[in-house]
Amino acid sequence: xxxxxxxxxxxxxxxxxxxGLITSRNAVRVLMSIELMLNAxxxxxxxxxxxxxxxxxxxxxxxxxxxxxxxxEAAVGLAxxxxxxxxxNTVDMEQFNLLKW
Amino acid sequence: MNLAEGVQIVSFGILGVMMIVTALxxxxxxxxxxxxxxxxxxxxxxxxxxILLNADFVAAAQIxxxxxAVNVLILFAIMLVxxxxxxxxLPGRRLRQVSTAVxxxxxxxxxxxxxxxxxxxxNTTSPAVIDNTIVALGExxxxxxxxxxxxxxxxxxxxxxxxxxxxRRDLIPESSSTPGTVTTKLTLPxxxxxxxxxxxxxxxx
Numbered sequence: 001x002x003x004x005x006x007x008x009x010x011x012x013x014x015x016x017x018x019x020g021l022i023t024s025r026n027a028v029r030v031l032m033s034i035e036l037m038l039n040a041x042x043x044x045x046x047x048x049x050x051x052x053x054x055x056x057x058x059x060x061x062x063x064x065x066x067x068x069x070x071x072x073e074a075a076v077g078l079a080x081x082x083x084x085x086x087x088x089n090t091v092d093m094e095q096f097n098l099l100k101w
Numbered sequence: 102m103n104l105a106e107g108v109q110i111v112s113f114g115i116l117g118v119m120m121i122v123t124a125l126x127x128x129x130x131x132x133x134x135x136x137x138x139x140x141x142x143x144x145x146x147x148x149x150x151x152i153l154l155n156a157d158f159v160a161a162a163q164i165x166x167x168x169x170a171v172n173v174l175i176l177f178a179i180m181l182v183x184x185x186x187x188x189x190x191l192p193g194r195r196l197r198q199v200s201t202a203v204x205x206x207x208x209x210x211x212x213x214x215x216x217x218x219x220x221x222x223x224n225t226t227s228p229a230v231i232d233n234t235i236v237a238l239g240e241x242x243x244x245x246x247x248x249x250x251x252x253x254x255x256x257x258x259x260x261x262x263x264x265x266x267x268x269r270r271d272l273i274p275e276s277s278s279t280p281g282t283v284t285t286k287l288t289l290p291x292x293x294x295x296x297x298x299x300x301x302x303x304x305x306x
Contacts, residue, residue: 004221006150006154007122007216010203011212011216015127016124019202020116020128028175028178029127029128030138032127032175033127035126035140036127036143039167042147042152042163043147046159047154049154050156052221054222058241063156065266067251068257069253069256072257074171074174074175075174076267078174078175078177078178079268082182085181085182090186091182091186
């Protein structure tokens, strides 16, 4: 097993996350794409921690912190989606243009 | 990892294919509930990859936090905003999707060439793998990463309070309480649902 396989897999997952983030119109799906990108970063961190720093695993510590921040982000993001849905009665991302122009 | 090399490669292939396919399903499927369930598949296969990378505690935390908490939270949000909404067709949307796909594929090609071209300084001389990662992680958390650890707890508290404040319904003043509802001591002072939907419709105009 080599490090490059894991890095390529994480890069593919990150690109899928970016594609979903830009093209999806449902706000909940945008949050799911953000979770995909955070998981790609986590996979990178754990891969580096296993192959480049196996004696003291700092990458796994950072992975735990990223998981914590991702959980907080998901809670606040879904609350924001819920509040927007209650005000605008839609979850279409194309209609959320309050701060546009 | 005390598995044979062939077993590791085969399980890596299975987990990788499962992860990519479910991630594409999350992004591309038309119904949002299906993609929410496929997101659990992505998380579980990433947890398997963590086990291949000798990170057993992170794999357990991945399943507990992502599948157990974040995915259930997303499912609850889908239930709360469940509305069959046929989106209005926008001009140039197909072009936008194609250009985004091209840009993402270009980014993947860039990252791939970077990964393959960089000479990673792998120290193959001393494969001193820690066999008890929980003890090592605990020592890190309570010695040299103590400040970020405490800040993470403060961040979680702030996120909890903020999401409660954002997601609760608006309070109504005391005078305009509707006479039909029975108010006990345990009744939360909140706007009734039909009033909320009515005012939401009026806000939209």
